[in-house]
Amino acid sequence: MDPVVLFFLLGLVARIARSDLRLPEAMYDALAIYLLLAIGLKGGVQLAQQPLATVLPQALAAIALGAAIPLLLFPLLRARLPRPDAASIAAHYGSVSVVTFAVATSFLAARKIDAESHMPLMVALMEAPGIVVGIVLARAGGGQRIAWGPLAHEVLFGKSVLLLLGGLVIGALVGPEGSRPIAPLFTDLFKGVLALFLLEMGLVAGGRVGDLRRAGPFLLAFGVGAPLALGVLGALVGQAIGLSLGGTTLLATLAASASYIAAPTAMRIAVPEANPALSIGVALGITFPFNIFVGIPLYLQYARWLGGS
């Protein structure tokens, strides 16, 4: 088993056992900034060497996938939940979890399975479309206007998209040679930092157990069923746009993951009447651990079944 997964488990156990373990808030922030930048940089260094004709159709497909996911999930959620909650949860799943992506890359690297090096671009591109579609779905019924200005600012200049894209651009500008001096920090230490971050994520996810009790059986089933189905969709899209076995696994992981950095912040501002305990409870309390323990190995299987090479 991947050590980073065990760190997550340690955090989870610590929290459920009511340990006093608590990582300083500033450390959580620093680790998140590091991970976003490191993922962006790694993708950017390789991105400069990719032909635009290959990357562009794949990038457009990733954006379309991110936008389509909330549209698929919303009717299902709406059958049981009020419109704001259904739309907010749909937006969380339309957007992506960077940490789940990082765990999947680490999972593939441990098995020596290569993936397209520009996959971090897909992460950056898939952050926002699901959130935008979710907000439109929330507002479609009522007459309330959407303040797009502040929202666009929040999504595009929020730390996750800013650091991912910033890292991509810096990596692309400096190339493999130029990035060598910062590689000891951003490449060699990556896995250790990811392990520490997952310890904290385990502590956070363990704290959502109470939310789950309140969420009820429908959301519990949704938290597992949605990633299972969305993983298939992501793997199918990955195959259709010609990604490798590793790339297809990563796209399936992205499709199956739910955001807990960009989406909660954006939805709290744009759709305040949605209950955040529901969306965060299901995204972080169920889907995130499910993807870490079960989902990622399964999405590799999906990619294999679909004949990725």
Next chain:
Amino acid sequence: MQTHARKMLVIIGEAALEKPLVRDARSFGAHGYTICDVRGGGERGDREARWEADRSIEMKVICDEAVAVKLAEHVLGSYAANYAVTMFTAEVGVFRPQKF
């Protein structure tokens, strides 16, 4: 040393409200504000400040009574229904009245 009576309005709420609260405080005529990160719990559950969506802030605005009342009414009307918000006022004495 002589002091001058002012109201201190304290608003404890979700960190997502920080930008709108600062904008509101300025627009209702407050001359300044202080914000710090806090954690705590209430009827909407515990907010432990572990990560982005779990953070809370405490905003202190020292101003004259009319501004405090207008700002408090606005916060109750605009945010209290959907966000975790706690609010109270206190009488304070300031040394330089022109600042508040």
